Amino acid sequence: xxxxxTGGAGYIGSVVxxxxxxxxxxxxxxxxxxxxxxxAVGDGTEFIAGDIADRQKLDEIFRTRKIDAVMHFAAxxxxxxxxxxxxxxxxxxxxxxxxxxxxxxxxxxxQMVFSSTAAVYGEPERTPIEETDALRPANAYGESKLLVERxxxxxxxxxxxxxxxxxxxxxxxxxxxLGEAHHPESHLIPLVLQVALGQRKSISIYxxxxxxxxxxxxRDYIHVLDLAGAHLLGLEALxxxxxxxxxxxxxxxxxxxxxxxxxxxxxxxxxxxxEAPRRPGDPxxxxxxxxxxxxxxxxxxxFPDLAAIISSAWxxxxxxxxxxxxxxxxxx
Numbered sequence: 001x002x003x004x005x006t007g008g009a010g011y012i013g014s015v016v017x018x019x020x021x022x023x024x025x026x027x028x029x030x031x032x033x034x035x036x037x038x039x040a041v042g043d044g045t046e047f048i049a050g051d052i053a054d055r056q057k058l059d060e061i062f063r064t065r066k067i068d069a070v071m072h073f074a075a076x077x078x079x080x081x082x083x084x085x086x087x088x089x090x091x092x093x094x095x096x097x098x099x100x101x102x103x104x105x106x107x108x109x110x111q112m113v114f115s116s117t118a119a120v121y122g123e124p125e126r127t128p129i130e131e132t133d134a135l136r137p138a139n140a141y142g143e144s145k146l147l148v149e150r151x152x153x154x155x156x157x158x159x160x161x162x163x164x165x166x167x168x169x170x171x172x173x174x175x176x177x178l179g180e181a182h183h184p185e186s187h188l189i190p191l192v193l194q195v196a197l198g199q200r201k202s203i204s205i206y207x208x209x210x211x212x213x214x215x216x217x218x219r220d221y222i223h224v225l226d227l228a229g230a231h232l233l234g235l236e237a238l239x240x241x242x243x244x245x246x247x248x249x250x251x252x253x254x255x256x257x258x259x260x261x262x263x264x265x266x267x268x269x270x271x272x273x274x275e276a277p278r279r280p281g282d283p284x285x286x287x288x289x290x291x292x293x294x295x296x297x298x299x300x301x302x303f304p305d306l307a308a309i310i311s312s313a314w315x316x317x318x319x320x321x322x323x324x325x326x327x328x329x330x331x332x
Contacts, residue, residue: 002026003235006052006170007073008045009036012115012180012224014231015175018042018069018229028065030057031074037324040178054098055103061263062107069111069235070104072097072202078186079119079139080279086140093144098151105159113234116167118220118247118288120146127253128289131167131245138281149245156243164234164241166227168248173223173309179316180224181323188259189221189310193317196269203271205256207278216256218285221247223303223312233297246297249288250304258306266310 003020007013008029008206017027021044029041029124033052040048052058052074061067076082082089084135104110119142120135137143155161172189174180194200208215230248237244254262264271293299303309 001235002028004028004030004045004061004070005073006030006070007036007075007115009033009038009040009047010073011180012171012227013071013073014040014178015224016073016228016231017045018175018178019225019232020071021031023232023284028061028067030210035076035182038182039324051096052100053092055099058100058103059106062103067107067109069113069192069238070100070109070233071113071115071235072100073115074092075115075145077117077141079141080186080233082139082141082144089140089144090147093141094147097148100154100290101151101161105161110159110161111235111238112161112163113231114148114152114163114165115231116146116149116165117142118167118169118286120149120167123283124286127285128249128287129247130289131247132154133293153243158268160242162238162242164238164246165231166234166246166248167288169220169286170222171224172221172226173303173312174316175225175228175312177316179313179320181320181325183323188219188256189263189313190317192263192271193267193310193314194259195271196263196267196314197321199321201272202274203260204274204276205260206276207282208275209278210284212255212284213222214255214257216308217282218253218255218287220253220287221259221306221309222248222250222301223309226303227300229302230251230293230297230299233293233299236259237297243326246293247288247290249289250301252304253287254286254306259310262306263310263314266307266314
């Protein structure tokens with residue numbers, strides 16, 4: 001198949017694009033490079049600089065290439081920022097996706113694997129969260145993704161659109177030369193590793209009095225290669241299914257203190273920590289149940305161990321201490 005990967009120069013999109021090529025698919029990446037990196041697009045993968053909201057650009061892509069399906073990763077992802085500027089998230093994530101869907105329909109392309117998020121659930125009533133649980137986003141980011149899921153359901157109903165929506169929490173780890181690089185960084189594992197690299201003095205723990213075994217928040221971390229595998233399975237499943245919605249979880253959650261302590265063991269660095277007040281809206285436990293995709297598609301995490309996840313990230317960060325903004329080094 002020839003697959004268009006939107007946001008394919010970003011963290012998860014670049015890994016999925018690489019795995020698609022390994023599986024024999026032809027890949028075209030479109031990315032506006034706002035948060036992606038040209039260096040993350042592998043040799044042999046066609047790269048197009050462009051925005052999903054640019055209908056003229058999309059029409060040209062679909063007219064000049066035989067695209068069979070779209071994997072859609074292009075999105076803003078910072079929940080906190082979405083509560084400061086929700087308009088950016090609805091314009092980029094929701095309206096941008098509508099432009100993409102309209103262009104796909106005009107070109108006769110009706111298959112999409114959508115990178116959704118467990119943020120569509122909001123404050124969970126139970127954990128692990130299941131696909132049938134209530135959808136009540138607690139921030140504009142989650143709402144912008146939920147609106148896309150609702151559009152996909154209507155496009156399926158009215159236009160026969162086939163789609164797989166994959167909801168997951170915290171992608172982590174690295175895949176060879178592809179890793180996580182955000183500016184500014186807001187995700188726990190790379191922040192902890194920046195302390196180990198001497199780029200930060202300490203890591204902040206926001207709240208230590210939660211109703212969890214060690215008092216810190218528990219989150220679901222899943223290796224980026226496991227996410228990629230699920231996306232490829234979803235693409236294959238659309239040959240026989242027309243509407244798929246799956247959670248993707250590691251099978252258990254890890255507390256903030258567990259992440260920090262594991263990073264200390266992996267890196268051999270002390271990683272000082274500083275306790276700080278809770279952040280508004282941070283639930284105590286967020287873990288996505290993934291029994292449905294395990295049962296229906298036979299998916300299972302290959303790298304569920306937290307130490308293995310952090311080790312792969314540490315390897316990448318030691319070789320790319322400044323992300324993609326500087327030449328990689330082999331020094332550790």
